[in-house]
Amino acid sequence: MTGAFSPSATSDGALDSVVTREWGEAAKAVARAEQPLASLPEAEARSPHQVAVALAARRSARAIRSGFVETQAEAVYAHLTDGLTVPLRIAEVVEAAAQAFPRLVPDERQLAADRARAQAGKEGHEIDQGILLQGLLRAPSAGQHLLETMLRPTQRALGLLPDFRRRGIADLGSVRVERRGLAAHLTMCRDDCLNAEDNQQVEDMETAVDLALLDPDVRVGVLRGGTMTHQRYRGRRVFSSGINLKSLHAGDISLVDFLLRRELGYISKLVRGIASDESKQWPPGPVHKPWVAAVDTFAIGGGAQLLLVFDHIIAASDSYISLPAAQEGIIPGAANFRLTRIVGPRIARRMILQGERIHATDPEARLLVDEVVDPEVVHEAILASVERLAQPAVLPNRLMLNRTEEPLEDFRRYMAEFALEQAHRLYSSDVMHKVGRFSAVKKA
Template structure:
């Protein structure tokens, strides 16, 4: 493995940077990479469990994905890219990267696809973040935490998460994902919180100045600049805070009464003002109650962007049926809150001025003691963990491949100044 990797690196070093290569040089680089990737795939098909057990001391240690790929780079040279290779990639725009993240995708598809290693890694991703554990005493005492991109406030037993990236219409990047996971963890860990609420804040963007916006999806400007990573954004987002919205945060049994549950789950309300595009629409599919302003709309422009819309392909059809999910994902259909089909995505459509009171009513309904147990059982029935794990295994590779598709690089170049 290491020898093959060195041969590939020798080929790549003999060529111009990726963005400056001729068609013939791109073909030469692709052929060298394909040889190594075929070898990695065969190795992992046979040894993924042994590799994972070695990295986690027989599954006695919980490593999150970023920690796991770092450990794999050190323990198994050539299996995944090194820290130096990834650091070099991060300094380049997307069009000028070698695509080393594809090798991470090969590795993570094998690990997540394993019936033994996969669930262990999924559990590791449900552990609370160090930043949340650090901020928890402050939040339980004051009821307020502001991370810059997310403001978290506890009011009357509800944790209100407000996305505050007013500069980019709440388009998500690595920073937003990090802050969202911290905020979700705090809401789940605080015993004074019964229900979580997610809403977009007021914008300063000239077109939407003074208006609330839920989310414009992935930050295409960051993607164009090379700032959207497979591990730190795309996989952490799905297996981190979004999965925690579904399953809760996983805690250790400390012998004081946590024996009856693997973690802490709570019901969630989403309030959509103006629009929920891309990743914003994906979020709605995991909430227990979705409110939408009467002038709002929803879309998943995956075909335009050229990437896979997270777990949207896994979840959307369960809400809308296969025909509408194909119209939305494959053909870019936009659904307005007032359309009949929108009732498959939202629970209530309210006038913009009535959103605050609608949120209060939803929180009150979801505060009943039996709600958490029933939502747990609903989620087990509607989204079986093993099905989600198998989906995410294939997503890890397919999304990595799409990140480096020629069509994606061209499209994000055109959308480089904005978000979607």
């Protein structure tokens, strides 16, 4: 863990004593509720009766955890962050909670065992993380502090910044960043998998966004997909095919490091900018910049979610946008929070609930993109957009638009419910059935 957390460090010893003592009693009840699990085989080998026994035990234990978190979330978070003085990122919060409140969330041993299993064979410990994070995000002080902490630049970005400022280029693996004139051009370059996102790409994207925001020579950020080597799209640019389903089925997509970090980290920074203690600017506030997205071929799933936070979107005339999350069995990030405002309730429901594709040449596309151009002139359209958005008055107007359209408080409440609902979806019977079939096909 990178923070300065120590479970014994407290700002109010009496309060900490109460909350840890209360959890001590609750943890005993959790242990009793989960006792039947000790005699069961691993999840993949359980009979239908044993599956029912495990489910009943988990539900009983989770009811105890939920009751505790519902009443003690602020105190728990204050304990973990030394009275809101230690900034812990979301992964550090759950790690610290596992140390300070045993049995409240899974410990590293339980997580490591689950990481070694395919999704269909996991125990579902991430649901317990979802219970904690729902409670913390619901709690006004804790939730706001956590969201603001997630807007800080990553240590990786801070370490790379001097070299990026000097050279104007950074190759992060799945994302390349290059400063050209007034713009930082971020290119997603997972050419083998059509820019499908996994844990590593979330890490690289947040680093790339941080670099663009931290470099004072950058006025505008640009995001575009690179040229693919994938057989079907070889030689073509692709924006994004969304979540990496192969990684999801293999159990390599995590609730904390992918699904939540993605929303609270780099996507939130695209909207709100970076909160940095290093900033000496006046008036105080986030370091934020306008962003341009260029859609080549398609923006599917997570790619479509990304578009909902950009200031200007250019789409090639042969591209399309879709949100097939309902068919995949999961929730499409914060799209449920943002899409209705952008396209209206009817189109939002068709896209999210039925997976309807919106082609760039469809009339409805004008609600999702700002320009539709021939594929050959996307680059020229990007340059023209950068020039417009680099104007000085863009920043204050952008700030006021974003504060009006997406208040942090509304986002906090949405993400609180998302944290647990998405965790449930990862381990729901329909998703498990789908990933099990996928694994069987792969083995065959």
